[in-house]
Amino acid sequence: MEKQANSRFCFVCGLENQVGLQLGFYETGPGEVTVSFTPPEHYQGYPGVQHGGIAAAILDETAGRALMGIFPPRFMFTARLELKYRQNILIGKPIKIVGRAGNARGRMAEAWSGIFNLEGELLAEANDLLVDVPNPPDPSELEGSGWKVYPENDA
Numbered sequence: 001m002e003k004q005a006n007s008r009f010c011f012v013c014g015l016e017n018q019v020g021l022q023l024g025f026y027e028t029g030p031g032e033v034t035v036s037f038t039p040p041e042h043y044q045g046y047p048g049v050q051h052g053g054i055a056a057a058i059l060d061e062t063a064g065r066a067l068m069g070i071f072p073p074r075f076m077f078t079a080r081l082e083l084k085y086r087q088n089i090l091i092g093k094p095i096k097i098v099g100r101a102g103n104a105r106g107r108m109a110e111a112w113s114g115i116f117n118l119e120g121e122l123l124a125e126a127n128d129l130l131v132d133v134p135n136p137p138d139p140s141e142l143e144g145s146g147w148k149v150y151p152e153n154d155a
Contacts, residue, residue: 002027002070008146012061015150021058023097024150025065031101033065038094050089055115058097059083059126063111066099067130072139073147076109076130087123094118107132 004025008016013023021043025033037058045051060081068074089095095115102110114125137145 003149003152004033004065004068004070005073005142005147005149010061012057016146021054023058023061025062025099027070031066033062033068033099035062035097036094037097039089039091041091044091048088048091050091052083052085055085055089055124056081056083056126059113059115059124060128062097062099062113063126063128064099064130066101066111066113067104067109073142075133075136077133078128079108079131080129082127083124084126085124087117087121089115089123090117095123102127 004027006013006015006024008014011017011020013025014020015022021037023035023037025035028034039050039054043050043054060078064076064078067076095117097113097115099111099113102112109130111128111130112125113128115123117123142148
């Protein structure tokens with residue numbers, strides 16, 4: 001299991017984004033990532049339940065991370081996101097998020113992501129179609145822009 005890089009200000013993975021999720025992703029195998037998270041109260045929709053938009057952001061990022069790789073990363077943007085909400089995602093209860101790379105052809109690729117409770121029940125899932133970012137950042141400039149693997153105690 002290898003830790004992927006985080007950014008400074010991304011809503012999902014940005015470690016300096018004080019209103020963001022600050023998630024740290026791990027590659028658990030080729031084309032597969034996982035992350036654990038406990039939704040705090042300030043991300044709720046109605047009392048006790050995480051807002052669906054937060055779930056969508058998590059699923060979208062996780063799908064993209066499954067295609068990203070470690071270095072140099074493959075930066076992609078979402079062309080289509082299809083969501084299925086199956087059960088409520090409860091505030092204050094740990095969840096596990098998994099992303100898996102799918103078919104790739106040229107500049108486009110598919111990926112799946114899912115949110116599970118600790119009992120292994122699927123709470124929400126997404127299928128993404130992603131496209132390579134035109135003119136991606138130069139790999140030699142990534143760390144200087146804040147894209148790097150941060151030590152565990154900073155994540």
